[in-house]
Amino acid sequence: MDDRPVENKITPSSGNVFEDLGFEGGEAENLRVRARLMAPLERYVRKRDLTQAEAAEELGTTQARISELVNGKIQAFSIDALVNMLNRAGLEVAVSVRPKQKA
Numbered sequence: 574m575d576d577r578p579v580e581n582k583i584t585p586s587s588g589n590v591f592e593d594l595g596f597e598g599g600e601a602e603n604l605r606v607r608a609r610l611m612a613p614l615e616r617y618v619r620k621r622d623l624t625q626a627e628a629a630e631e632l633g634t635t636q637a638r639i640s641e642l643v644n645g646k647i648q649a650f651s652i653d654a655l656v657n658m659l660n661r662a663g664l665e666v667a668v669s670v671r672p673k674q675k676a
Contacts, residue, residue: 588674607647610655610666615643617662632658 587593591608592601618628618639625639632639634654641649656666 603652604647606652607650607655610652610659611642611645611647611650613664614655614658614662615645617664618643632661634658 584593589601589605591604592598594601596604614632618625621628623631625636625643628639629636638649659666
């Protein structure tokens with residue numbers, strides 16, 4: 574076993590974890606937006622202590638889709654589908670657009 578100290582390299586974040594992981598500009602932003610829309614849906618399901626079947630009924634989708642939601646399968650959802658589920662959950666989506674911050 575090597576007892577030498579591990580050198581940690583700290584890289585500043587771009588502000589978008591998906592960009593930091595190597596996704597290209599538009600794709601990274603799309604993933605960031607989807608993640609921001611998924612989080613309140615997951616909280617909604619957990620806070621109300623719904624089964625996946627109950628959540629599916631309330632949100633107008635299938636149990637399999639709720640499983641993907643609570644397991645963070647971002648690629649499984651379009652922004653449109655997430656907005657529709659948020660609406661069925663009684664949650665309002667607010668959109669803001671601003672210039673990107675320079676890294």
